[in-house]
Amino acid sequence: MTDTSGTPRTSRKPIHLAAHFPGVNNTTVWTASPQALGSQIDFASFTHLAQTAERGLFDFFFLAEGLRLREHQGRVHDLDVLGRPEAITVLSALAAVTERLGLAATVNATFNEPYELARRLASLDHLSGGRAAWNVVTSSDAFTGENFRRGGFLDRADRYTRAAEFVATARELWDSWPPGAERARAGAFAHHGRHFDIEGHFSVERGPQGHPVVIQAGDSSEGREFAAATADVVFTRHGTLEAGRRFYADVKGRLAAHGRRPADLKIMPGVTFVLGDTAAEAQEKAAEIRHQQISPQTALLTLEQIWGVDLSRYDPDGPLPDIEPDYDAQLSQGRVRHADPRAVVASWRALAEEKGLSIRQTVIEATGRQSFIGTPAAVAEEMDTFVQTDAADGFILVPHLTPGGLDDFVEQVVPLLQERGSFRTRYTGSTLRAHLGLAQPS
Template identity: 80%
Template sequence: MTHDHGAHRGRKRIHLAAHFPGVNNTTVWADPRSGSQIDFSSFVHLARTAERGLFDFFFLAEGLRLREHHGRVHDLDVVGRPESLTLLSALAAVTDRLGLAATVNATFNEPYELARRLASLDHLSGGRAAWNVVTSSDAFTGENFRRGGFLDRADRYTRAAESVATARELWDSWPAGAPRPFAHHGRHFDISGTFDVARPPQGHPVIIQAGDSAEGREFAASAADVVFSRHGGLDAGRAFHADVKRRLGAYGRRPEDLKIMPGVTVVLGDTAAEAQEKAAEIRRQQVSPQTALLTLEQVWGRDLSAYDPDGPLPDIDPDPAGDVAHGRVRVADPLAVAARWRALAEAKGLSIRQTVIETSGRQSFIGTPGAVAAEMAEFVAKGAADGFILVPHLTPGGLDDFVDRVVPLLQERGAFRTEYTGTTLREHLGLPAARQPDHVKG
């Protein structure tokens, strides 16, 4: 590949990552190009496409229990997907530079074992490991661990923050040559011993975080290297970006020490009209009549199976205490959400299905390859994001067109790398090296 032209120097570079889809209704299962969600070949194809596109990392979501709706496994969950760290260890052997990011729950895992597994992945991949730190406070997930709802919701971030801090102490406890004894005495963990895996090549694997609450933003500012955000619009993205970045100074960190990368979808067409038509069709496929009712039931907290998806919204109010779904995020204020949806449906004459499509099925970037490249570059240039985590609607070929048609245009604009210049994920992201504390240096 060619090197960057000097005229492009000084422009903000875009960071890109690939999300393997599957959970929720992003994936269009009915498309004839839709492949397996569990075969290793699907993961290999998407990862190699991302690496061909010079992406920073490949991102795997994960849940610890299959979600349920009306007591049955939720139709849109993937059954049989391999465990993330195991799968990424296998992908390390068939990729060379691509970062490998695993979602691992900090509520139901212990720091010592997590630190061992992440350090092992970092060694196997030559410094490409990342940990997306997630939490869970629900007893439904906890039943798999004989713990139930052992942790109050308010404590989930305090445990997560201490879990990350403890893992970093363990990674730091192995200076050059041999390990030194460690001891951590905190609110959630009281452990001591000797860590049995050498210090990872990155020092600390990259930490990713996706919480949007005030606690989540503070946790990101204090401990994360990357934020996986959901703010796709320019104004909302700029507000979130500014809010999280301003918190960094309190922890002795610089704005460039944390990368904010919203999850986005892309629909390409040869013309703007074709792209819009394709996007509308994808939204219709993503929100089937059944999916529309499932989504509505999550807001209303009631069995709405008797309603016609092509008919009007229910005239009954949501039941705030209703519990038809397990393992899904509860709607914070269902009465307010229902009021907004009713106002929208009345103003536009929308059915249940049309309302769900309108409120939940939007694509982030729609247009010709040139228009999408320009809009992405504008988002980063105007401080709405540092990059994007692309969530395709097809497995495993959903990023093929983007890599073939958009990445070259981003490179021509000087907005994206034309080659990998480093070998580790920290180098790809432009993050500072994880320095070992002086008291444990060998």
């Protein structure tokens, strides 16, 4: 049930929803479906997904970004979509064709500078009427750094210390225009720190929501601590109810040490979904999607990234290779490596032996991504259970089709969440902070 304001009654936690534009990798499915005929570059694709999310009353639209095309064995990874326009540029254009939807850009804190990025984000916040967000990511990857003058300069151990100072510095710049400030001193700033030593006058007035919303994705202990100290939203990947509850309790439990309350940070795992008229139909569709995402070529390249050797002579429909992996080799550049490849190899071999799986079947089984599979009613109930039992505050939906992958969810699941009293029936605020229930910075 909802009250007359359009927000869920306080007896139930409200579910927060966001839309992730499908990624530039093999998990995006290209088929003859009318829902999958859009380009990754055409503005019409971004417009369709963003306007669908706004029709569904989502909190925000989320764009990932990479600073270099990934490579495999020295060649551009041809299973990836090659390139995408810069995120803030796309979101600035979307601000003109949406009214309430938050606009979140992924921008690297390692290869950017606070003044320049704070200015771009403040500009987006003004253009959108207070809907800007920044997903803070870091990199210690010298491969990506080759695109920059100081490529490879940052030790891995320093990436979060630089990111924390980066965010703090950006907030100092946004705060340099206090409400009612006299023109003579508006925008004056001075920051002298380990990573940044800057002073001058910030050229953009404080935005409608004070600070753009800060999003952070990181599951390591240092990433969780950074989120507890700094972020407004955590983008995580925990898929099970139990794992979600553990992560939720851990991160929320860190907030008090930083003078923050549980409500100050929203935890929103990235999830996928498959809908069907029956549970069996949904499972069948999910299996079909996984076979489309993991082609024979994809299966071999995925295995090569773990085994560290060329496996092109192996049949993807045959058994796992019996050769010993080269754990020190790195055939792929620009991808996050498994923390413990030996453990991955051992678990995949055990899985394949137990179930009699081929290479392709093993990769499909081991890398399955669908989070919620079932009828619209079952998916709505399961999502609601995650939120009401403190496994999440909401979800960032990652559809597998461009640009129509969100259509069915908005038409079939959102109304059921509204009937349960867990999701808004209309926007009641104009800024992203209002959608998320976050306080305005003083």
